[in-house]
Amino acid sequence: MTTNNSTVLDPEEFILVGIPGLQPWYPWISMPFLIVYLVALVGNSLILLIIKIEQSLHEPMYFFLCMLAVVDLVLCTAALPKMLAIFWLGINTIIFECCFIQMTFIHCFTALETSVLVLMAYDRYVAICKPLYYSTILTGSLILKLVLLYLLRTVVLFVPQFTLASRLPYCSTVIPYCFCDYSTVLKLACGDTTVNSIYSLTAALLVIGVDVVFIFFSYAMILRAVLKLGSSQTRRKAMSTCVTHLYVILYFYIALLFSIIANRFSKSMPSDIHTLVASSYILIPPALNPLIYGLRTKEIRQGFLKLVKRGKISSEA
Template structure:
Protein backbone atom coordinates (compact mmCIF):
# COMPACT_ATOMS: atom_id res chain seq x y z
CA UNK A 1 0.00 0.00 0.00
CA UNK A 2 2.98 2.27 0.09
CA UNK A 3 3.49 2.65 -3.67
CA UNK A 4 0.55 4.25 -5.48
CA UNK A 5 -0.23 5.05 -9.08
CA UNK A 6 1.19 8.39 -10.20
CA UNK A 7 -2.37 9.54 -11.00
CA UNK A 8 -3.52 9.05 -7.40
CA UNK A 9 -4.50 12.26 -5.58
CA UNK A 10 -2.69 13.28 -2.43
CA UNK A 11 -5.99 13.84 -0.59
CA UNK A 12 -9.72 13.21 -0.81
CA UNK A 13 -12.57 15.28 0.65
CA UNK A 14 -15.23 13.44 2.65
CA UNK A 15 -18.61 15.18 2.46
CA UNK A 16 -20.12 13.71 5.62
CA UNK A 17 -23.85 13.28 5.01
CA UNK A 18 -24.69 14.95 1.67
CA UNK A 19 -27.82 17.08 1.94
CA UNK A 20 -27.63 17.40 5.73
CA UNK A 21 -24.58 19.67 5.97
CA UNK A 22 -26.53 22.27 7.96
CA UNK A 23 -27.31 19.72 10.69
CA UNK A 24 -23.87 18.08 10.90
CA UNK A 25 -23.06 19.86 14.16
CA UNK A 26 -26.18 18.51 15.91
CA UNK A 27 -26.01 15.03 14.36
CA UNK A 28 -22.56 14.65 15.89
CA UNK A 29 -23.89 14.72 19.48
CA UNK A 30 -25.90 11.47 19.32
CA UNK A 31 -23.15 9.91 17.23
CA UNK A 32 -20.58 10.83 19.87
CA UNK A 33 -22.80 9.52 22.68
CA UNK A 34 -23.34 6.19 20.92
CA UNK A 35 -19.61 5.92 20.18
CA UNK A 36 -18.78 6.53 23.85
CA UNK A 37 -21.26 3.83 24.92
CA UNK A 38 -19.76 1.43 22.35
CA UNK A 39 -16.23 2.02 23.67
CA UNK A 40 -17.27 1.74 27.31
CA UNK A 41 -19.47 -1.32 26.79
CA UNK A 42 -16.90 -3.30 24.84
CA UNK A 43 -14.03 -2.43 27.20
CA UNK A 44 -16.17 -3.44 30.20
CA UNK A 45 -17.09 -6.70 28.47
CA UNK A 46 -13.42 -7.49 27.80
CA UNK A 47 -12.46 -6.59 31.38
CA UNK A 48 -15.23 -8.66 32.99
CA UNK A 49 -14.48 -11.74 30.89
CA UNK A 50 -10.72 -11.42 31.50
CA UNK A 51 -11.04 -11.04 35.28
CA UNK A 52 -13.74 -13.65 35.91
CA UNK A 53 -12.36 -17.25 35.68
CA UNK A 54 -15.86 -18.73 35.38
CA UNK A 55 -16.25 -16.88 32.06
CA UNK A 56 -13.16 -18.48 30.50
CA UNK A 57 -15.31 -20.59 28.19
CA UNK A 58 -15.58 -20.82 24.38
CA UNK A 59 -18.72 -18.67 24.17
CA UNK A 60 -17.02 -15.81 26.02
CA UNK A 61 -13.77 -16.14 24.09
CA UNK A 62 -15.77 -15.60 20.90
CA UNK A 63 -17.51 -12.70 22.59
CA UNK A 64 -14.09 -11.17 23.34
CA UNK A 65 -13.17 -11.52 19.66
CA UNK A 66 -16.41 -9.78 18.73
CA UNK A 67 -15.77 -6.94 21.19
CA UNK A 68 -12.21 -6.43 19.90
CA UNK A 69 -13.37 -6.34 16.28
CA UNK A 70 -16.15 -3.89 17.15
CA UNK A 71 -13.66 -1.57 18.83
CA UNK A 72 -11.44 -1.53 15.73
CA UNK A 73 -14.38 -1.20 13.34
CA UNK A 74 -15.98 1.77 15.06
CA UNK A 75 -12.71 3.50 15.96
CA UNK A 76 -11.46 3.32 12.36
CA UNK A 77 -14.38 5.54 11.29
CA UNK A 78 -16.03 7.51 14.09
CA UNK A 79 -13.21 9.92 15.08
CA UNK A 80 -12.98 11.11 11.47
CA UNK A 81 -16.76 11.35 11.12
CA UNK A 82 -16.98 13.45 14.28
CA UNK A 83 -14.16 15.70 13.09
CA UNK A 84 -16.09 16.27 9.85
CA UNK A 85 -19.33 17.09 11.69
CA UNK A 86 -17.83 19.33 14.39
CA UNK A 87 -14.65 20.79 12.91
CA UNK A 88 -15.31 20.65 9.14
CA UNK A 89 -12.20 18.50 8.77
CA UNK A 90 -13.21 17.02 5.42
CA UNK A 91 -9.75 16.30 4.08
CA UNK A 92 -8.22 12.82 4.32
CA UNK A 93 -4.96 11.70 2.73
CA UNK A 94 -5.12 9.07 0.02
CA UNK A 95 -3.04 6.64 2.10
CA UNK A 96 -5.27 7.09 5.17
CA UNK A 97 -8.36 6.64 3.01
CA UNK A 98 -7.05 3.33 1.64
CA UNK A 99 -6.07 2.13 5.13
CA UNK A 100 -9.48 3.09 6.53
CA UNK A 101 -11.20 1.22 3.70
CA UNK A 102 -9.06 -1.85 4.43
CA UNK A 103 -9.95 -1.83 8.14
CA UNK A 104 -13.67 -1.32 7.50
CA UNK A 105 -14.06 -4.17 5.02
CA UNK A 106 -11.58 -6.67 6.48
CA UNK A 107 -12.88 -6.30 10.06
CA UNK A 108 -16.48 -6.50 8.84
CA UNK A 109 -15.53 -9.84 7.27
CA UNK A 110 -13.92 -10.89 10.56
CA UNK A 111 -17.08 -9.98 12.47
CA UNK A 112 -19.13 -12.10 10.10
CA UNK A 113 -16.73 -14.99 10.72
CA UNK A 114 -16.99 -14.60 14.51
CA UNK A 115 -20.79 -14.59 14.31
CA UNK A 116 -20.57 -17.87 12.38
CA UNK A 117 -18.23 -19.27 15.05
CA UNK A 118 -20.70 -18.24 17.76
CA UNK A 119 -23.52 -20.00 15.89
CA UNK A 120 -21.33 -23.13 15.76
CA UNK A 121 -20.67 -22.76 19.49
CA UNK A 122 -24.43 -22.63 20.20
CA UNK A 123 -24.99 -25.67 17.97
CA UNK A 124 -22.38 -27.74 19.84
CA UNK A 125 -23.64 -26.55 23.25
CA UNK A 126 -27.26 -27.50 22.51
CA UNK A 127 -26.99 -30.43 20.09
CA UNK A 128 -23.82 -32.11 21.44
CA UNK A 129 -23.52 -30.92 25.07
CA UNK A 130 -21.55 -33.96 26.29
CA UNK A 131 -18.81 -33.34 23.70
CA UNK A 132 -18.77 -29.54 24.06
CA UNK A 133 -15.46 -29.17 25.92
CA UNK A 134 -13.79 -31.85 23.80
CA UNK A 135 -14.78 -30.23 20.49
CA UNK A 136 -14.28 -26.59 21.47
CA UNK A 137 -11.02 -26.74 23.40
CA UNK A 138 -8.60 -23.82 23.58
CA UNK A 139 -6.52 -25.05 20.63
CA UNK A 140 -9.58 -25.24 18.36
CA UNK A 141 -10.79 -21.81 19.48
CA UNK A 142 -7.37 -20.32 18.70
CA UNK A 143 -7.41 -21.93 15.24
CA UNK A 144 -10.92 -20.60 14.56
CA UNK A 145 -9.86 -17.10 15.62
CA UNK A 146 -6.75 -17.31 13.41
CA UNK A 147 -8.81 -18.55 10.45
CA UNK A 148 -11.29 -15.68 10.87
CA UNK A 149 -8.43 -13.16 10.97
CA UNK A 150 -6.56 -14.63 8.00
CA UNK A 151 -9.72 -14.81 5.90
CA UNK A 152 -10.59 -11.16 6.57
CA UNK A 153 -7.07 -10.01 5.71
CA UNK A 154 -6.67 -12.39 2.77
CA UNK A 155 -9.94 -11.56 1.03
CA UNK A 156 -9.65 -7.79 1.31
CA UNK A 157 -5.93 -7.20 0.78
CA UNK A 158 -6.20 -7.72 -3.03
CA UNK A 159 -9.42 -5.71 -2.92
CA UNK A 160 -7.59 -2.76 -1.35
CA UNK A 161 -4.55 -3.15 -3.62
CA UNK A 162 -6.72 -2.82 -6.75
CA UNK A 163 -8.35 0.36 -5.42
CA UNK A 164 -5.00 1.91 -4.49
CA UNK A 165 -3.66 1.44 -8.01
CA UNK A 166 -6.58 2.95 -9.91
CA UNK A 167 -5.95 6.29 -11.71
CA UNK A 168 -7.89 9.19 -10.16
CA UNK A 169 -8.04 12.16 -12.48
CA UNK A 170 -11.47 13.59 -11.67
CA UNK A 171 -12.99 15.30 -8.60
CA UNK A 172 -11.62 14.43 -5.18
CA UNK A 173 -14.94 14.64 -3.30
CA UNK A 174 -16.25 11.40 -1.76
CA UNK A 175 -20.02 11.48 -1.20
CA UNK A 176 -19.75 9.61 2.08
CA UNK A 177 -18.72 10.00 5.72
CA UNK A 178 -15.87 7.51 5.38
CA UNK A 179 -13.88 5.78 2.64
CA UNK A 180 -16.41 3.19 1.55
CA UNK A 181 -15.13 1.09 -1.34
CA UNK A 182 -17.58 1.97 -4.09
CA UNK A 183 -17.79 5.63 -3.07
CA UNK A 184 -14.05 5.86 -3.74
CA UNK A 185 -14.10 3.73 -6.89
CA UNK A 186 -16.69 6.05 -8.45
CA UNK A 187 -14.01 8.76 -8.55
CA UNK A 188 -11.62 6.68 -10.64
CA UNK A 189 -11.22 7.36 -14.33
CA UNK A 190 -9.82 3.96 -15.34
CA UNK A 191 -11.44 0.57 -15.79
CA UNK A 192 -13.32 -0.12 -12.56
CA UNK A 193 -15.02 -3.34 -13.66
CA UNK A 194 -12.53 -5.54 -11.71
CA UNK A 195 -13.44 -3.59 -8.57
CA UNK A 196 -17.16 -4.12 -9.08
CA UNK A 197 -16.71 -7.82 -9.83
CA UNK A 198 -14.23 -8.50 -7.01
CA UNK A 199 -16.24 -6.45 -4.50
CA UNK A 200 -19.47 -8.30 -5.23
CA UNK A 201 -17.72 -11.69 -5.28
CA UNK A 202 -15.91 -11.02 -1.98
CA UNK A 203 -19.08 -9.82 -0.22
CA UNK A 204 -21.12 -12.71 -1.60
CA UNK A 205 -18.44 -15.25 -0.68
CA UNK A 206 -18.02 -13.98 2.88
CA UNK A 207 -21.55 -12.92 3.80
CA UNK A 208 -23.31 -15.49 1.63
CA UNK A 209 -21.38 -18.52 2.90
CA UNK A 210 -21.49 -17.35 6.52
CA UNK A 211 -25.23 -16.67 6.33
CA UNK A 212 -25.90 -20.11 4.88
CA UNK A 213 -23.90 -21.90 7.58
CA UNK A 214 -25.47 -19.77 10.32
CA UNK A 215 -28.93 -20.64 8.97
CA UNK A 216 -28.06 -24.36 8.89
CA UNK A 217 -26.76 -24.17 12.48
CA UNK A 218 -29.97 -22.59 13.71
CA UNK A 219 -32.19 -25.01 11.82
CA UNK A 220 -30.39 -27.86 13.59
CA UNK A 221 -30.57 -25.98 16.91
CA UNK A 222 -34.30 -25.35 16.48
CA UNK A 223 -34.92 -29.01 15.73
CA UNK A 224 -32.94 -30.04 18.82
CA UNK A 225 -34.65 -27.48 21.09
CA UNK A 226 -38.15 -28.48 20.00
CA UNK A 227 -37.35 -32.10 20.83
CA UNK A 228 -36.50 -31.23 24.46
CA UNK A 229 -39.07 -32.54 26.93
CA UNK A 230 -38.58 -29.80 29.52
CA UNK A 231 -40.35 -26.50 28.84
CA UNK A 232 -37.79 -24.68 31.02
CA UNK A 233 -34.90 -26.11 29.00
CA UNK A 234 -36.58 -25.02 25.75
CA UNK A 235 -37.11 -21.47 27.04
CA UNK A 236 -33.51 -21.26 28.29
CA UNK A 237 -32.18 -22.42 24.89
CA UNK A 238 -34.39 -19.97 23.00
CA UNK A 239 -33.28 -17.14 25.29
CA UNK A 240 -29.59 -17.94 24.78
CA UNK A 241 -29.92 -18.18 21.01
CA UNK A 242 -32.25 -15.17 20.80
CA UNK A 243 -29.53 -12.74 21.88
CA UNK A 244 -27.18 -14.12 19.23
CA UNK A 245 -29.82 -13.86 16.53
CA UNK A 246 -30.44 -10.21 17.47
CA UNK A 247 -26.72 -9.49 17.06
CA UNK A 248 -26.68 -11.27 13.68
CA UNK A 249 -29.63 -9.23 12.39
CA UNK A 250 -28.12 -5.98 13.71
CA UNK A 251 -24.92 -6.69 11.80
CA UNK A 252 -26.15 -8.13 8.52
CA UNK A 253 -29.28 -6.06 7.82
CA UNK A 254 -27.78 -2.54 7.63
CA UNK A 255 -24.52 -3.93 6.20
CA UNK A 256 -26.19 -5.63 3.25
CA UNK A 257 -28.47 -2.65 2.68
CA UNK A 258 -25.47 -0.29 2.56
CA UNK A 259 -23.49 -2.59 0.28
CA UNK A 260 -26.20 -3.13 -2.33
CA UNK A 261 -27.64 0.41 -2.09
CA UNK A 262 -24.23 1.81 -3.02
CA UNK A 263 -24.36 -0.22 -6.25
CA UNK A 264 -28.03 -0.36 -7.24
CA UNK A 265 -29.97 1.94 -4.90
CA UNK A 266 -30.11 5.01 -7.15
CA UNK A 267 -33.69 5.75 -6.02
CA UNK A 268 -32.77 5.82 -2.33
CA UNK A 269 -32.11 9.37 -1.02
CA UNK A 270 -28.38 9.82 -0.53
CA UNK A 271 -28.65 11.09 3.04
CA UNK A 272 -30.69 8.02 4.06
CA UNK A 273 -28.10 5.68 2.58
CA UNK A 274 -25.15 7.49 4.19
CA UNK A 275 -26.82 7.73 7.61
CA UNK A 276 -27.55 3.99 7.56
CA UNK A 277 -23.97 3.28 6.49
CA UNK A 278 -22.73 5.38 9.42
CA UNK A 279 -25.04 3.56 11.82
CA UNK A 280 -23.77 0.22 10.48
CA UNK A 281 -20.30 0.89 11.95
CA UNK A 282 -21.71 2.44 15.12
CA UNK A 283 -24.91 0.79 16.36
CA UNK A 284 -23.89 -2.92 16.39
CA UNK A 285 -20.68 -2.19 18.38
CA UNK A 286 -22.84 -0.28 20.89
CA UNK A 287 -25.65 -2.84 21.20
CA UNK A 288 -23.60 -6.06 21.14
CA UNK A 289 -22.20 -5.71 24.69
CA UNK A 290 -25.57 -4.45 25.96
CA UNK A 291 -27.44 -7.41 24.47
CA UNK A 292 -24.96 -9.98 25.76
CA UNK A 293 -24.52 -8.20 29.10
CA UNK A 294 -28.27 -8.14 29.72
CA UNK A 295 -28.98 -11.64 28.41
CA UNK A 296 -26.03 -13.48 29.97
CA UNK A 297 -26.52 -14.12 33.68
CA UNK A 298 -22.82 -14.70 34.40
CA UNK A 299 -21.75 -11.37 32.87
CA UNK A 300 -24.64 -9.49 34.49
CA UNK A 301 -23.85 -11.01 37.87
CA UNK A 302 -20.15 -10.20 37.60
CA UNK A 303 -20.87 -6.59 36.63
CA UNK A 304 -23.32 -6.27 39.54
CA UNK A 305 -20.75 -7.66 42.00
CA UNK A 306 -18.18 -5.14 40.74
CA UNK A 307 -20.72 -2.36 41.30
CA UNK A 308 -21.51 -3.53 44.85
CA UNK A 309 -17.82 -3.83 45.74
CA UNK A 310 -17.17 -0.32 44.40
CA UNK A 311 -20.09 1.12 46.40
CA UNK A 312 -18.83 -0.64 49.54
CA UNK A 313 -15.39 0.91 49.13
CA UNK A 314 -17.03 4.32 48.74
CA UNK A 315 -19.05 3.84 51.93
CA UNK A 316 -22.46 3.21 50.33
CA UNK A 317 -24.80 0.52 51.63
CA UNK A 318 -25.81 -1.69 48.68
CA UNK A 319 -28.99 -2.55 50.53
Protein backbone atom coordinates in the same frame (compact mmCIF):
# COMPACT_ATOMS: atom_id res chain seq x y z
CA MET B 1 -2.69 13.71 -18.74
CA THR B 2 -6.30 12.78 -19.46
CA THR B 3 -8.17 9.49 -19.52
CA ASN B 4 -11.73 9.09 -20.80
CA ASN B 5 -11.99 12.90 -21.13
CA SER B 6 -11.23 13.33 -17.43
CA THR B 7 -8.17 14.91 -15.90
CA VAL B 8 -6.06 12.40 -14.01
CA LEU B 9 -5.17 13.72 -10.57
CA ASP B 10 -2.42 12.79 -8.16
CA PRO B 11 -4.44 13.36 -4.98
CA GLU B 12 -2.81 13.90 -1.62
CA GLU B 13 -6.21 14.16 0.06
CA PHE B 14 -9.82 13.14 -0.41
CA ILE B 15 -12.78 15.30 0.61
CA LEU B 16 -15.48 13.57 2.66
CA VAL B 17 -18.79 15.34 2.01
CA GLY B 18 -20.39 13.81 5.10
CA ILE B 19 -24.15 13.30 4.83
CA PRO B 20 -25.21 15.19 1.70
CA GLY B 21 -28.16 17.52 2.23
CA LEU B 22 -28.13 17.28 6.01
CA GLN B 23 -25.24 19.64 6.80
CA PRO B 24 -27.44 22.16 8.72
CA TRP B 25 -28.52 19.36 11.02
CA TYR B 26 -25.02 18.14 11.91
CA PRO B 27 -25.10 19.37 15.56
CA TRP B 28 -28.30 17.37 16.15
CA ILE B 29 -27.24 14.34 14.09
CA SER B 30 -23.91 14.13 15.90
CA MET B 31 -25.53 13.59 19.32
CA PRO B 32 -27.06 10.13 18.65
CA PHE B 33 -23.85 9.16 16.84
CA LEU B 34 -21.81 10.18 19.91
CA ILE B 35 -24.16 8.42 22.35
CA VAL B 36 -24.10 5.18 20.36
CA TYR B 37 -20.29 5.38 20.13
CA LEU B 38 -19.92 5.90 23.89
CA VAL B 39 -22.27 2.98 24.59
CA ALA B 40 -20.17 0.80 22.29
CA LEU B 41 -16.90 1.89 23.94
CA VAL B 42 -18.11 1.45 27.52
CA GLY B 43 -20.09 -1.74 26.89
CA ASN B 44 -17.38 -3.61 25.00
CA SER B 45 -14.64 -2.44 27.38
CA LEU B 46 -16.69 -3.70 30.34
CA ILE B 47 -17.17 -7.07 28.65
CA LEU B 48 -13.40 -7.41 28.17
CA LEU B 49 -12.66 -6.33 31.74
CA ILE B 50 -15.24 -8.66 33.32
CA ILE B 51 -14.08 -11.70 31.35
CA LYS B 52 -10.44 -10.94 32.10
CA ILE B 53 -11.03 -10.65 35.86
CA GLU B 54 -13.44 -13.59 36.29
CA GLN B 55 -11.51 -16.85 36.00
CA SER B 56 -14.77 -18.81 35.70
CA LEU B 57 -15.45 -17.07 32.38
CA HIS B 58 -12.27 -18.31 30.71
CA GLU B 59 -14.20 -20.64 28.40
CA PRO B 60 -14.67 -20.80 24.59
CA MET B 61 -18.03 -18.98 24.67
CA TYR B 62 -16.55 -15.98 26.47
CA PHE B 63 -13.37 -16.08 24.41
CA PHE B 64 -15.53 -15.58 21.30
CA LEU B 65 -17.39 -12.80 23.12
CA CYS B 66 -14.04 -11.10 23.80
CA MET B 67 -13.19 -11.39 20.11
CA LEU B 68 -16.51 -9.80 19.20
CA ALA B 69 -15.89 -6.96 21.67
CA VAL B 70 -12.41 -6.24 20.22
CA VAL B 71 -13.73 -6.33 16.64
CA ASP B 72 -16.60 -3.99 17.56
CA LEU B 73 -14.27 -1.52 19.28
CA VAL B 74 -11.98 -1.34 16.26
CA LEU B 75 -14.85 -1.22 13.76
CA CYS B 76 -16.68 1.75 15.28
CA THR B 77 -13.44 3.58 16.20
CA ALA B 78 -12.21 3.31 12.61
CA ALA B 79 -15.12 5.48 11.45
CA LEU B 80 -16.63 7.49 14.32
CA PRO B 81 -13.83 9.92 15.30
CA LYS B 82 -13.52 11.15 11.71
CA MET B 83 -17.30 11.40 11.36
CA LEU B 84 -17.53 13.50 14.51
CA ALA B 85 -14.69 15.71 13.24
CA ILE B 86 -16.79 16.36 10.12
CA PHE B 87 -19.96 17.05 12.13
CA TRP B 88 -18.38 19.27 14.79
CA LEU B 89 -15.30 20.87 13.24
CA GLY B 90 -16.00 20.72 9.52
CA ILE B 91 -12.75 18.83 8.91
CA ASN B 92 -13.75 17.14 5.66
CA THR B 93 -10.35 16.29 4.27
CA ILE B 94 -8.58 12.98 4.80
CA ILE B 95 -5.06 12.13 3.63
CA PHE B 96 -4.98 9.72 0.67
CA GLU B 97 -3.10 7.01 2.58
CA CYS B 98 -5.28 7.47 5.68
CA CYS B 99 -8.39 7.00 3.56
CA PHE B 100 -7.18 3.60 2.40
CA ILE B 101 -6.07 2.66 5.91
CA GLN B 102 -9.54 3.56 7.23
CA MET B 103 -11.15 1.63 4.39
CA THR B 104 -9.02 -1.43 5.10
CA PHE B 105 -9.89 -1.41 8.81
CA ILE B 106 -13.63 -0.91 8.22
CA HIS B 107 -14.00 -3.63 5.60
CA CYS B 108 -11.60 -6.14 7.17
CA PHE B 109 -13.16 -5.82 10.61
CA THR B 110 -16.64 -6.06 9.09
CA ALA B 111 -15.51 -9.39 7.62
CA LEU B 112 -14.08 -10.39 11.02
CA GLU B 113 -17.39 -9.44 12.68
CA THR B 114 -19.27 -11.89 10.49
CA SER B 115 -16.55 -14.50 11.15
CA VAL B 116 -16.94 -14.15 14.92
CA LEU B 117 -20.72 -14.45 14.60
CA VAL B 118 -20.15 -17.77 12.82
CA LEU B 119 -17.86 -19.00 15.61
CA MET B 120 -20.37 -17.93 18.28
CA ALA B 121 -23.21 -19.68 16.44
CA TYR B 122 -21.11 -22.85 16.21
CA ASP B 123 -20.27 -22.61 19.93
CA ARG B 124 -23.98 -22.34 20.83
CA TYR B 125 -24.82 -25.21 18.48
CA VAL B 126 -22.32 -27.53 20.17
CA ALA B 127 -23.31 -26.37 23.68
CA ILE B 128 -27.03 -26.97 23.12
CA CYS B 129 -27.15 -29.83 20.60
CA LYS B 130 -24.11 -31.79 21.77
CA PRO B 131 -23.52 -30.74 25.39
CA LEU B 132 -21.82 -34.00 26.42
CA TYR B 133 -19.13 -33.51 23.76
CA TYR B 134 -18.64 -29.75 24.22
CA SER B 135 -15.22 -29.91 25.85
CA THR B 136 -13.94 -32.57 23.45
CA ILE B 137 -15.16 -30.76 20.32
CA LEU B 138 -14.26 -27.16 21.15
CA THR B 139 -10.67 -27.72 22.17
CA GLY B 140 -8.08 -24.95 22.37
CA SER B 141 -6.38 -26.37 19.28
CA LEU B 142 -9.58 -26.27 17.19
CA ILE B 143 -10.44 -22.74 18.33
CA LEU B 144 -6.96 -21.50 17.40
CA LYS B 145 -7.20 -23.13 13.95
CA LEU B 146 -10.65 -21.61 13.30
CA VAL B 147 -9.52 -18.14 14.37
CA LEU B 148 -6.40 -18.30 12.20
CA LEU B 149 -8.46 -19.61 9.27
CA TYR B 150 -10.86 -16.67 9.44
CA LEU B 151 -8.01 -14.18 9.87
CA LEU B 152 -6.30 -15.66 6.80
CA ARG B 153 -9.56 -15.54 4.82
CA THR B 154 -9.98 -11.86 5.64
CA VAL B 155 -6.42 -10.91 4.74
CA VAL B 156 -6.37 -12.90 1.49
CA LEU B 157 -9.76 -11.72 0.23
CA PHE B 158 -9.76 -8.06 1.27
CA VAL B 159 -6.28 -6.58 1.72
CA PRO B 160 -5.07 -7.09 -1.91
CA GLN B 161 -8.04 -5.22 -3.40
CA PHE B 162 -7.34 -2.13 -1.27
CA THR B 163 -3.64 -2.22 -2.16
CA LEU B 164 -4.46 -2.41 -5.88
CA ALA B 165 -7.11 0.32 -5.64
CA SER B 166 -4.60 2.68 -4.01
CA ARG B 167 -2.48 2.50 -7.19
CA LEU B 168 -5.30 3.47 -9.56
CA PRO B 169 -5.38 6.93 -11.20
CA TYR B 170 -8.14 9.16 -9.83
CA CYS B 171 -10.19 11.82 -11.62
CA SER B 172 -12.02 13.15 -8.55
CA THR B 173 -11.31 13.54 -4.85
CA VAL B 174 -14.85 14.18 -3.56
CA ILE B 175 -16.36 11.24 -1.63
CA PRO B 176 -20.13 11.70 -1.03
CA TYR B 177 -19.88 9.85 2.27
CA CYS B 178 -18.74 10.41 5.86
CA PHE B 179 -16.08 7.68 5.74
CA CYS B 180 -13.96 5.97 3.07
CA ASP B 181 -15.92 3.13 1.49
CA TYR B 182 -14.31 0.92 -1.14
CA SER B 183 -17.00 0.95 -3.81
CA THR B 184 -17.55 4.71 -3.39
CA VAL B 185 -13.85 5.50 -3.71
CA LEU B 186 -13.58 3.14 -6.70
CA LYS B 187 -16.14 5.26 -8.57
CA LEU B 188 -13.68 8.17 -8.43
CA ALA B 189 -11.00 6.22 -10.32
CA CYS B 190 -10.25 6.83 -14.00
CA GLY B 191 -10.40 4.10 -16.59
CA ASP B 192 -11.93 0.64 -16.39
CA THR B 193 -12.45 -0.67 -12.84
CA THR B 194 -14.68 -3.62 -13.79
CA VAL B 195 -12.22 -6.22 -12.51
CA ASN B 196 -11.86 -4.39 -9.17
CA SER B 197 -15.64 -4.13 -8.77
CA ILE B 198 -16.29 -7.77 -9.65
CA TYR B 199 -13.52 -8.98 -7.33
CA SER B 200 -14.70 -6.90 -4.36
CA LEU B 201 -18.37 -7.81 -4.85
CA THR B 202 -17.53 -11.51 -5.22
CA ALA B 203 -15.36 -11.48 -2.11
CA ALA B 204 -17.99 -9.67 -0.04
CA LEU B 205 -20.91 -11.85 -1.15
CA LEU B 206 -18.84 -15.02 -0.83
CA VAL B 207 -17.95 -14.22 2.78
CA ILE B 208 -21.41 -12.97 3.73
CA GLY B 209 -23.26 -15.68 1.81
CA VAL B 210 -21.30 -18.57 3.33
CA ASP B 211 -21.44 -17.12 6.83
CA VAL B 212 -25.16 -16.35 6.72
CA VAL B 213 -25.99 -19.89 5.60
CA PHE B 214 -23.84 -21.39 8.36
CA ILE B 215 -25.25 -19.09 11.07
CA PHE B 216 -28.88 -19.69 10.24
CA PHE B 217 -28.34 -23.44 9.84
CA SER B 218 -26.76 -23.47 13.31
CA TYR B 219 -29.64 -21.53 14.85
CA ALA B 220 -32.19 -23.73 13.07
CA MET B 221 -30.58 -26.78 14.68
CA ILE B 222 -30.49 -24.97 18.02
CA LEU B 223 -34.18 -24.06 17.83
CA ARG B 224 -35.07 -27.63 16.91
CA ALA B 225 -33.16 -28.88 19.96
CA VAL B 226 -34.77 -26.22 22.18
CA LEU B 227 -38.28 -27.25 21.14
CA LYS B 228 -37.54 -30.76 22.38
CA LEU B 229 -36.73 -29.56 25.90
CA GLY B 230 -39.11 -30.87 28.56
CA SER B 231 -39.63 -27.71 30.62
CA SER B 232 -41.75 -24.97 29.03
CA GLN B 233 -39.92 -22.35 31.10
CA THR B 234 -36.55 -23.57 29.81
CA ARG B 235 -37.90 -23.51 26.24
CA ARG B 236 -39.15 -19.93 26.62
CA LYS B 237 -35.83 -18.78 28.08
CA ALA B 238 -33.77 -20.45 25.35
CA MET B 239 -36.12 -19.20 22.61
CA SER B 240 -35.95 -15.65 23.97
CA THR B 241 -32.14 -15.75 23.92
CA CYS B 242 -31.94 -17.22 20.39
CA VAL B 243 -34.51 -14.82 18.94
CA THR B 244 -32.74 -11.81 20.46
CA HIS B 245 -29.43 -12.97 18.99
CA LEU B 246 -31.07 -13.44 15.60
CA TYR B 247 -32.54 -9.91 15.68
CA VAL B 248 -29.07 -8.37 16.07
CA ILE B 249 -27.56 -10.71 13.45
CA LEU B 250 -30.36 -9.94 10.97
CA TYR B 251 -29.97 -6.20 11.47
CA PHE B 252 -26.22 -6.38 10.86
CA TYR B 253 -26.52 -8.45 7.67
CA ILE B 254 -29.52 -6.60 6.23
CA ALA B 255 -27.87 -3.19 6.71
CA LEU B 256 -24.58 -4.52 5.31
CA LEU B 257 -26.17 -6.12 2.23
CA PHE B 258 -28.33 -3.04 1.68
CA SER B 259 -25.21 -0.86 1.66
CA ILE B 260 -23.32 -3.16 -0.73
CA ILE B 261 -26.18 -3.54 -3.21
CA ALA B 262 -27.34 0.08 -3.07
CA ASN B 263 -23.83 1.43 -3.57
CA ARG B 264 -23.36 -0.57 -6.74
CA PHE B 265 -26.78 -0.81 -8.34
CA SER B 266 -28.99 2.05 -7.16
CA LYS B 267 -28.49 5.48 -8.74
CA SER B 268 -31.84 6.88 -7.66
CA MET B 269 -31.49 6.35 -3.88
CA PRO B 270 -30.97 9.58 -1.90
CA SER B 271 -27.37 9.93 -0.71
CA ASP B 272 -28.39 10.85 2.84
CA ILE B 273 -30.48 7.68 3.28
CA HIS B 274 -27.72 5.52 1.85
CA THR B 275 -25.07 7.13 4.07
CA LEU B 276 -27.16 6.75 7.24
CA VAL B 277 -27.91 3.05 6.54
CA ALA B 278 -24.27 2.33 5.70
CA SER B 279 -23.17 4.06 8.91
CA SER B 280 -25.67 2.07 10.98
CA TYR B 281 -24.04 -1.34 10.39
CA ILE B 282 -20.78 0.12 11.70
CA LEU B 283 -22.37 1.79 14.76
CA ILE B 284 -25.50 -0.05 15.92
CA PRO B 285 -24.22 -3.66 16.28
CA PRO B 286 -21.14 -2.63 18.33
CA ALA B 287 -23.49 -0.84 20.76
CA LEU B 288 -26.09 -3.64 20.87
CA ASN B 289 -23.75 -6.63 21.08
CA PRO B 290 -22.57 -5.98 24.68
CA LEU B 291 -26.22 -5.71 25.77
CA ILE B 292 -27.49 -8.74 23.86
CA TYR B 293 -24.55 -11.11 24.26
CA GLY B 294 -23.21 -9.69 27.50
CA LEU B 295 -25.59 -8.23 30.03
CA ARG B 296 -28.34 -10.69 29.09
CA THR B 297 -25.94 -13.48 30.09
CA LYS B 298 -26.25 -14.39 33.77
CA GLU B 299 -22.52 -14.97 34.28
CA ILE B 300 -21.62 -11.60 32.75
CA ARG B 301 -24.20 -9.84 34.95
CA GLN B 302 -22.77 -11.54 38.04
CA GLY B 303 -19.27 -10.53 36.98
CA PHE B 304 -20.44 -6.94 36.51
CA LEU B 305 -22.00 -6.87 39.99
CA LYS B 306 -18.76 -8.22 41.48
CA LEU B 307 -16.84 -5.52 39.64
CA VAL B 308 -19.17 -2.83 41.03
CA LYS B 309 -18.84 -4.21 44.57
CA ARG B 310 -15.06 -4.27 44.29
CA GLY B 311 -15.16 -0.65 43.14
CA LYS B 312 -17.29 0.32 46.13
CA ILE B 313 -15.04 -1.57 48.51
CA SER B 314 -11.88 0.03 47.09
CA SER B 315 -13.47 3.51 47.17
CA GLU B 316 -14.55 3.05 50.81
CA ALA B 317 -11.06 1.89 51.70
